Amino acid sequence: EVQLVESGGGLVQPGGSLRISCAASGFTFSNYWMHWLRQTPDQGLVWVSDIKGDGSNTHYADSVKGRFTISRDNAKNTLYLQMNSLRVEDTAVYYCTRSGAPYAVDVWGQGTTVTVSS
Amino acid sequence: QSALTQPPSVSGSPGQSVTISCTATSSDVGSYNHVSWYQQPPGTAPKLMIYDVTNRPSGVPDRFSGSKSGNTASLTISGLQAEDEADYYCSSYTNSNTYFFGTGTKVTVL
Numbered sequence: 001e002v003q004l005v006e007s008g009g010g011l012v013q014p015g016g017s018l019r020i021s022c023a024a025s026g027f028t029f030s031n032y033w034m035h036w037l038r039q040t041p042d043q044g045l046v047w048v049s050d051i052k053g054d055g056s057n058t059h060y061a062d063s064v065k066g067r068f069t070i071s072r073d074n075a076k077n078t079l080y081l082q083m084n085s086l087r088v089e090d091t092a093v094y095y096c097t098r099s100g101a102p103y104a105v106d107v108w109g110q111g112t113t114v115t116v117s118s
Numbered sequence: 119q120s121a122l123t124q125p126p127s128v129s130g131s132p133g134q135s136v137t138i139s140c141t142a143t144s145s146d147v148g149s150y151n152h153v154s155w156y157q158q159p160p161g162t163a164p165k166l167m168i169y170d171v172t173n174r175p176s177g178v179p180d181r182f183s184g185s186k187s188g189n190t191a192s193l194t195i196s197g198l199q200a201e202d203e204a205d206y207y208c209s210s211y212t213n214s215n216t217y218f219f220g221t222g223t224k225v226t227v228l
Contacts, residue, residue: 045222047209101173102169108165
């Protein structure tokens, strides 16, 4: 069964850092682009970042560029998102997703909640 | 202000058809050929329903169809069923190698 399981969410103060992870199983992880998306009731769904299967290419939304870093460990079938200089507006449910269709994501994790608050 | 505008809500009776529009308001979407649609029932993660404007992934009922005219993409649900009640989001790839998502539409089955 194809599965993505996020972990590492929690409460962090503004200006702080957090790393969230995503364990992939049931498919050849290194063959796929992977994405992080986030969702809030106010902003809806927002694309955050993506990374090529071999880790050689990454892209970021303007709102997180310079603060967030996406990475992957294909030996461990794990995707990461390092979040620094966190802001209150980064509070969201963060989803790990797989790009198994052209320019679309076809597998989603259950999400992990990140709350930035003092 | 989102680059992809959707109506907040649409509704229909069982068996009817409903159409959700997704209008691009930014030239960053380019030719707007890489539009996808996602269904999100309450309390669950989104599910891919349509990719590249008109293509259905395996397992998605053919009641769901996508189209595009100019800068407006559309998702049509034919033969509406109670299980189709959910939020629906469009998404588009951009010239900057990023993605926009639409504002979301709540579909209500009357």
